[in-house]
Amino acid sequence: MKSITAVGFGSIYKGDRAMARDAAVSDAMRNAVEEAVGVLVASETVVAEFELLSDRIYSRSAGYIRSYRVVSEGVDDEKGLYRVKIAAEVALGEIRDDLAAIGILLARKHMPRMMVVMEEDLGSGPSSPGSLNQAETTIMDAFTAKGFSFVDADTAKREASRIASLSGASGEKEAAALAARLGAEVIIVGKAVARPADRKVAGTNLRSVQATVTARALAADTGAVIASASESGAAVHLDPTAGGAEAVKKTSARLAAALMDRILARWSREVQTSQTVKLVFKGVDFRTLREIRTFLEREVRGVKAVHQRSYSGGVGVLDVDGETDAQGLADRLTAKEIDGITLEVTAFSSGSVELEAAKRGGPARRNP
Numbered sequence: 087m088k089s090i091t092a093v094g095f096g097s098i099y100k101g102d103r104a105m106a107r108d109a110a111v112s113d114a115m116r117n118a119v120e121e122a123v124g125v126l127v128a129s130e131t132v133v134a135e136f137e138l139l140s141d142r143i144y145s146r147s148a149g150y151i152r153s154y155r156v157v158s159e160g161v162d163d164e165k166g167l168y169r170v171k172i173a174a175e176v177a178l179g180e181i182r183d184d185l186a187a188i189g190i191l192l193a194r195k196h197m198p199r200m201m202v203v204m205e206e207d208l209g210s211g212p213s214s215p216g217s218l219n220q221a222e223t224t225i226m227d228a229f230t231a232k233g234f235s236f237v238d239a240d241t242a243k244r245e246a247s248r249i250a251s252l253s254g255a256s257g258e259k260e261a262a263a264l265a266a267r268l269g270a271e272v273i274i275v276g277k278a279v280a281r282p283a284d285r286k287v288a289g290t291n292l293r294s295v296q297a298t299v300t301a302r303a304l305a306a307d308t309g310a311v312i313a314s315a316s317e318s319g320a321a322v323h324l325d326p327t328a329g330g331a332e333a334v335k336k337t338s339a340r341l342a343a344a345l346m347d348r349i350l351a352r353w354s355r356e357v358q359t360s361q362t363v364k365l366v367f368k369g370v371d372f373r374t375l376r377e378i379r380t381f382l383e384r385e386v387r388g389v390k391a392v393h394q395r396s397y398s399g400g401v402g403v404l405d406v407d408g409e410t411d412a413q414g415l416a417d418r419l420t421a422k423e424i425d426g427i428t429l430e431v432t433a434f435s436s437g438s439v440e441l442e443a444a445k446r447g448g449p450a451r452r453n454p
Contacts, residue, residue: 106167199269202236203274296333314345374425381422
């Protein structure tokens with residue numbers, strides 16, 4: 087929830103101030119929602135996607151406002167307008183979800199592909215490797231409904247079955263590396279456990295089954311944690327295994343909603359604020375690396391700082407802080423001749439770019 091103050095105007099037609107006031111309140115609500123959208127996405131995106139935002143977000147502004155109070159109001163007789171200033175509580179999370187559903191937030195992150203690998207134990211032992219389980223299916227369905235795309239699920243599950251355990255730092259590191267190999271930018275890993283209660287529900291043969299589902303979303307290129315969530319729930323059933331599946335499904339749906347909200351919140355902050363992109367240059371000498379750094383600092387819009395991390399054997403590493411993402415940096419670097427060479431992208435992810443130096447009109451430059 088976000089508190090936003092906004093002003094709206096309504097035209098006074100044939101002296102009807104009541105109707106003009108209603109129009110002014112509606113206008114103020116729309117302006118409050120427009121300001122909330124501006125918090126979540128960059129201003130150039132708001133301009134470029136104005137028609138889509140008008141149709142899908144602004145047209146239902148009142149639905150995003152949980153409450154409001156009129157701070158001030160009055161009539162401008164000269165202009166024939168009624169003016170209302172409101173303080174509104176805007177459901178930022180719901181707007182974020184709907185921005186994801188129409189693809190705006192995902193497009194700003196270059197439509198990252200997802201992968202889900204969950205360990206599942208319904209009380210009769212872990213689920214069989216190589217096939218999707220209840221938790222994975224429920225989480226994938228929830229994210230897909232909001233516009234997320236996934237790498238081939240069957241291939242992902244078969245490959246993931248080679249990982250002995252996803253728990254702990256080593257398991258998560260393996261999972262992130264696997265996701266990168268399969269072309270995913272984000273992998274969700276976790277565990278779903280269901281256990282029946284010791285006693286039956288009074289006077290029946292039904293069993294209550296408790297489920298706990300935990301998950302973490304990791305960036306495939308770095309292994310960094312993007313978001314995490316944990317949920318618990320229960321279901322009642324005659325068969326403990328079937329009850330466990332039902333409990334896991336219900337709990338996984340709640341977990342997916344919480345995890346998605348946190349992922350989108352993280353991405354919203356990233357598209358609005360500085361981010362760090364790792365650039366790896368191969369086949370460059372130290373002078374060329376210095377020229378590349380100068381070019382980034384002076385000529386690439388949105389770059390705030392460039393940090394040289396290492397140089398060895400013709401390989402230089404720079405960290406670039408700023409508003410320009412990996413795609414933007416790759417585009418600028420490959421379009422410019424620097425110190426007599428051009429650069430070619432050899433590997434790319436949302437958080438890093440690898441480039442190799444080439445002389446103009448010639449093959450990639452190799453250090454002797």
